[in-house]
Amino acid sequence: MHTKSFVFFLGLLFFGFANAQKKEEVLLTVDGTPVYISEFKKVYLKNIDLVKDDSQKNIDEYLDLFVNYKLKLKEAKTLGLDQKKEYQKELSGYRKQLASGYLTDTRTSDALIKEAYDRSLERINASHILTMVKPTASPQDTLKAYNKIIEARNKVIDGANFGETAKSYSEDPSAAKNGGDLGWFSVFRMVYPFENEAFKTKIGDISQPFRTRFGYHIVKVNNREKSLGEVTVAHIMVATNEKRTEDQAKTRIEEINQQLNQGVSFASLAKEYSDDPSTAIDGGKIRRFGQGVLNSEKFEKTAFALQEKDELSQPIQTKYGWHIIKLIEKHPPKSFEEQKAELTSKVKRDSRSKLVTTSFMNSLKEKYEIARNENALQYFKQIIPDTISNQEWVIEENEDLNKELFSLKDQKITYQDFAEFLMNKRLRAGIRVDGDTFVEEMFTQFESTTLLEYYDEHLEDDNADFATVFNEYKDGLLLFDLMETKIWNVAKTDSAGLRQFYNTRKDEYVQAETYKIIKASSTRKDAIEQVKDLLKQQKPLEEIKRKVNTGDAVIVLFSEEDLIKGEHTFPKGFVGKKDGITITNEGNFITLIMVKEVVSSRVRKFEEIKGEVINDFQENMEKDWLAELRTKYPVKVDTRVLKKVKKELLK
Template sequence: MKKYLLLSLVFFVNFSVFSQKKEKLIVIESEDVKKEISKYEFERIYKKNNDKDKIEDVKSLEEYLELFINFKLKVTEAEEMGLDTLSKFKKELAGYRRQLSKPYLSDKNLDEKLLKEAYEHMKYDVNASHILIKIDEMADYKDTLKAYKKLMKIRKRILKGEDFAKLAKIISEDPSAKKSGGNLGYFTAFQMIYDFEKVAYNLSENEVSYPVRTKFGYHLIKLHKKRKARGKVKVAHIMLGLKSKATKKEIDSTKALVFDIYSRLKKGGDFSKLAEKYSTDKSSSKKGGELQFFGVGRMVKEFENAAFSLKKDGDISEPIKTNFGWHIIKRIKKKDIEKYEVLKPELKRKVSRDSRATKSRKFIVEKLKKEYSFKFDEKKLKEFNKVLDTSIFNGNWKIDKAEKLNENLFSFADKNFSQKDFSKFLFETQSKNLKKIPIPIFIDKKFKIFMNKKVIEYEEANLENKYDEFKYLMKEYHDGMLLFDLTDKKIWTKASKDTVGLKKYV
């Protein structure tokens, strides 16, 4: 049988009575459980649900306390039933924890800066060209320097007057450069890898950047134009597709038909019906030719320019030709870039999936290393050069080769990680068909991944000890889930079988 003891019956109108976080308010006892609940926990829940710092009606506080006690008694009952030990419960709670922990594992100031920077970029479209010299992400210093110096020489030639596009066609290792001269057209935020985007947006018109490193290699970037963002547009189109090897007869008949349809539209023809009847884009023809909203860089150049040149909703373009065939476009709706606060949730999602996210993670790892007095023995890491060989690139490296490596490798806070721990990580994460690179470079890259992983794991595991807000938030989720499961088990599940029992329980 459960019983509880209320340790303080005196509540002042001011909440200063709850100043001590560990001061007990309620003790719940049963045969298997003894649970102490602090005044601080009750104060926090009360303020959160009532949005008050002061209590005008002491009676309402006492009523809320009674509800709080009943809630905690039901949670205790659920725990005694073992509902918190079920795998389904643990899995769901762990999922909530992962989501709740994210803000604590990034730097809020840097995150906000990245969001605002992305928004500023979204306000403009940029047209740029690039010359790429490919270099592997794990290339050694010698190969990296070679690529950098090569681009520096090309940059000097451009600054002396040689044509960027001509050099791109000859030198660039981007396959599309041979036709485009390296021109990427107009693009906006999130359409290029972040390091590339950042440099492009900070160039002046006709300026050529210094070599820029991305995961693809080194780039020289030339900015041609920067314009106010076009925003997004929703259109419908009637498309008459043409095969790449169409005969002259097919080409002529298709052109004749598209201009005939255009003539009908000018005389008041129904766009939706004509799209449904004639358009060869079957994914949109059933919807009257309607497409989803799109912005810069999402459609072929000719289609995009025609769509955005329409002045008002309902306007219809003349037939335009693209690589896909002929199109007639009708503007349905256009929207400009929305305000920052409106776009912020979308920006957060995009940043979390973008290479920007690694900037925040790197920053927080370095911050935590300093906080936890990170220490690293570089000599012990170099000993792996003797035991690791090229078999690691085919997934065939044997961990036995490192059996004599048992020394401490790095430490922080109260944690020590040995060479054996790193050996196990190397063994478990090896995969087949990896590109071969110098072993010291490979070890260095893998060590950084391992070290960062352990620092973040430690921080994540200790969030409850470090942040009261996180601890009590997790407690709310834990208790709320248990109450739901208890209610489901004792009421709703029974209700489907016993309506009399339901009335009795309620």
């Protein structure tokens, strides 16, 4: 798993708490650099539930991993990897993306959150017509787009088919094919102004024209329905792939369905015959899901259509193969309190957060003690002509431009800064606006832009949450570059070393004894006995199938598999010899296993297991490398403090 996601996960495990250190006890030092007791305790407690390996929950083992991570970061910085242009470029891009979420008002109103919850309880099916117009479009272009949407709406109101009208009028590229049909959607799926109009419009009605950043729309609500909540189901899947045609898959799912109708346990059949390995081990159970989540609408609709616990669907076909679905539990929509935290987060990221941008800007003005400079506004209103849209104009250099407009802590913003902003924002000819209005609008933009830029530049100092997340990514990215340089690329290119590694450890790559088996399962003991007798007579498998499963009835399910010692679970009393037969009975489901062939253990060829050898090679290299780092950067652990940490963590 040599990916950035893996490294960033480690970053989440080990970083984010180095800021705002107080005077406190030092747990350890790495080459003289202190690591405080609070940092280790916080990362341990934060991540203990995420760690599945019990050995990593052991404090000593966890400390060892923590120290290794610190050593790698120390080495990365010693090698100057944090100064590489590629690293700095990617880090800069991530910071910009991350910071965008912090440059808005986080005090989202309860009204917006409650509105989002109420809308989450419904789904809407709608169609729309769009006439595109840019936010900066001229009045003429804006009026043209508006008149076009009015014309389209009037035609629909007068009886024209909405879909056909959309094909003629809509400038949404997809409308030519779908007639403006948007399908089903709920809260957060559309831009906020569109969502508002859709939820306010009644079924069958056509909205008045409204504007979004894309242009003018009208929306028709075709239908609306209450959310069905979530559902937990299990399924048995028979995949269609290079080894099984669609007809063969259909035949197999029908055989399994007959077994279910005869009372065979769903979980047993899923475990033995489902081609979805991630769910088969748990009797076919799928993690609960809601509407619009799965990649198969047909599967989803079938699952939600089931009403009673343990109810089974008929076999259905999706792009993945054939399925039989069993209802385990229906989950009604969550309460407002249960969803409030998630909804709050979504509202903050959504376009509706712009509704409180003014509040955010006011908070920045208060933070940096910015007052409206009326003298400056009057100065620029006097020198900017009212006819700015129809003439060329410039702001001549003069001493007044050195005056202070406002200050941001240690940074002075001057008249000159605003003058340059105005010159860059000169309006296009033909736009009707007077000089005073232009100055007012531009000053609001300039003030907001300047405040946001300053706040952005100082986010690490002003926002602890941002600093934590950014440092996690920064260190994770650095570790990825280090591992790629020192371990992963070497393992990929050192073919001679890789081959030598394999040759010196061949005894570690032995495939255990393997049993090639025939498996037959049924609820009928007499059928299994018949299969047993026919197998002893060494009848071909296809002939046995025809004799046991007569007509359309599938009495016995058959499969041919390999069982490998150490990799597979063997049934109790398994007879591991050629022609050996084992019969098990789980509930009313009887399974016969006959060994066709026993393949002795052997050393697997290098070409067969190259990927596994590379992984082992990398682990071995990393182990030796870490030993070198511990010599290069001495680690000293204060055993007295460690004892104290253990006592506190194990309470």
